Amino acid sequence: MKTVIVIGGGASGLVAALTAAEDPDNRVLLLERQQRVGRKLLATGNGRCNLTNTGAAPEHYHGEDPAFVRPALSAFGPGEALDYFHSLGLLTAEEYGGRVYPLSDSANSVLDVLRLALDRAGVEQRCACPAQALRRGKKGLLVETEGETLQADAVILACGGAAGARLGGVMDGYRLARDLGHRRTGLYPALVQLVTEPEYPRALKGVRAESVLRLCRGERVLARSRGELQFTETGVSGPAVFDLSRAAATGGEGLTLRIALLPLDADEILPLLGARRAQYPELAASEIFTGMLHNRLGRMLVKYAGVNGNAPLRELTDESLRTLSRACVDFRLPVKGTEGFDHAQVTAGGLRTEEFDPATLESRLVPGLFACGELLDVDGDCGGYNLQWAWASGRLAGRLGI
Ligand SMILES: Cc1cc2nc3c(=O)[nH]c(=O)nc-3n(C[C@H](O)[C@H](O)[C@H](O)COP(=O)(O)OP(=O)(O)OC[C@H]3O[C@@H](n4cnc5c(N)ncnc54)[C@H](O)[C@@H]3O)c2cc1C
Numbered sequence: 001m002k003t004v005i006v007i008g009g010g011a012s013g014l015v016a017a018l019t020a021a022e023d024p025d026n027r028v029l030l031l032e033r034q035q036r037v038g039r040k041l042l043a044t045g046n047g048r049c050n051l052t053n054t055g056a057a058p059e060h061y062h063g064e065d066p067a068f069v070r071p072a073l074s075a076f077g078p079g080e081a082l083d084y085f086h087s088l089g090l091l092t093a094e095e096y097g098g099r100v101y102p103l104s105d106s107a108n109s110v111l112d113v114l115r116l117a118l119d120r121a122g123v124e125q126r127c128a129c130p131a132q133a134l135r136r137g138k139k140g141l142l143v144e145t146e147g148e149t150l151q152a153d154a155v156i157l158a159c160g161g162a163a164g165a166r167l168g169g170v171m172d173g174y175r176l177a178r179d180l181g182h183r184r185t186g187l188y189p190a191l192v193q194l195v196t197e198p199e200y201p202r203a204l205k206g207v208r209a210e211s212v213l214r215l216c217r218g219e220r221v222l223a224r225s226r227g228e229l230q231f232t233e234t235g236v237s238g239p240a241v242f243d244l245s246r247a248a249a250t251g252g253e254g255l256t257l258r259i260a261l262l263p264l265d266a267d268e269i270l271p272l273l274g275a276r277r278a279q280y281p282e283l284a285a286s287e288i289f290t291g292m293l294h295n296r297l298g299r300m301l302v303k304y305a306g307v308n309g310n311a312p313l314r315e316l317t318d319e320s321l322r323t324l325s326r327a328c329v330d331f332r333l334p335v336k337g338t339e340g341f342d343h344a345q346v347t348a349g350g351l352r353t354e355e356f357d358p359a360t361l362e363s364r365l366v367p368g369l370f371a372c373g374e375l376l377d378v379d380g381d382c383g384g385y386n387l388q389w390a391w392a393s394g395r396l397a398g399r400l401g402i
Pocket residue numbers: 007008009010011012013031032033034037038039040041043044045046049050051052129130131132158159160161163164167168169170172173344345346372373374375383384385386387388390
């Protein structure tokens with residue numbers, strides 16, 4: 001009988017433990033530092049858990065070696081992940097952009113089927129039991145918890161990353177791996193809100209807009225995205241912003257977010273504004289975007305463009321209309337940075353992947369040590385890609401190289 005210790009009862013650790021338990025020769029022990037397993041999972045997708053994306057492919061993942069994800073994803077891609085969850089009794093529904101959620105719309109359902117399976121598979125769970133140290137034994141590896149040293153033939157590190165600190169994101173996994181000689185890259189918050197000059201966002205707090213975004217240094221575009229943007233007290237949030245946040249976190253200072261608030265060119269918007277002026281010459285300029293944009297957003301753009309909102313439309317010159325149509329497709333917010341790990345959904349960076357075999361996720365330095373999930377230097381786009389990586393890598397690590 002082999003003893004397998006899984007450190008971390010989050011998304012990747014739960015699947016790793018279940019997979020290891022499929023081999024009757026394994027005794028599987030799952031250590032979780034929080035009071036219960038899967039706490040972060042419950043908060044995913046705003047409590048709905050966007051558990052995978054049907055389009056999950058290597059190009060949606062980032063890190064020093066994005067190709068590292070290939071073997072895990074080819075063996076256990078979104079199709080296999082869905083088959084797996086369906087076999088555990090979960091019903092799912094696919095939504096816009098290939099995002100998959102439990103049909104119940106409740107993240108609880110995902111965790112519940114995993115916990116039922118864990119009990120059935122005979123995985124021993126120890127909650128409120130953080131692994132404090134990890135070292136080589138005479139045979140295998142030794143895991144120290146408070147008051148006990150556990151001997152293992154194999155250890156799977158599934159401690160997650162630093163993101164979502166309030167939900168249990170910690171630095172433990174990096175430290176435990178370091179004890180055995182592993183190194184990590186720099187760590188950055190990703191899938192996180194951007195902090196910008198607050199004047200306009202604060203005034204628009206809560207307003208959402210379908211947008212096309214460019215993150216720029218001067219005229220150089222560092223990253224692009226499109227989708228929903230939401231204005232907040234300190235900047236901008238929402239899926240389209242999350243997709244740029246990795247580039248913003250790692251891109252240094254002097255960045256500007258350039259926002260197109262309508263899916264049209266300035267040349268196409270100009271005649272619409274001209275028609276509005278002709279149709280309603282006495283209307284206040286602040287109302288020129290009525291029916292085109294959210295009211296508050298329209299009024300703010302007029303202010304941003306430096307046009308007097310109290311003036312009747314008939315007083316607006318052609319040049320003013322041109323300025324307004326340009327503002328609509330190139331509304332600029334100087335970026336100050338990103339929110340921190342507390343607010344981030346994922347950690348960019350992690351354990352150096354060159355020190356792990358992508359075909360097995362076994363350490364190249366320490367035989368019998370495996371790592372999976374966000375702890376590794378892999379992060380995915382917004383839309384179910386990160387949980388897909390957690391399941392796929394947990395599945396691969398749980399096979400213990402077999
Ligand atoms: C608010 C929020 C929403 C998100 N929404 C989505 C979404 O909808 N779709 C998506 O794909 N991704 C989403 N993510 C990202 C996704 O949740 C993570 O990428 C994923 O959970 C990572 O899985 P993991 O197993 O690597 O780590 P985690 O799920 O973080 O699990 C790690 C576990 O290890 C435990 N642990 C840590 N140290 C120790 C120790 N020393 N001893 C024992 N246990 C330890 C932790 O307590 C934790 O339970 C979201 C993240 C957040 C924060």
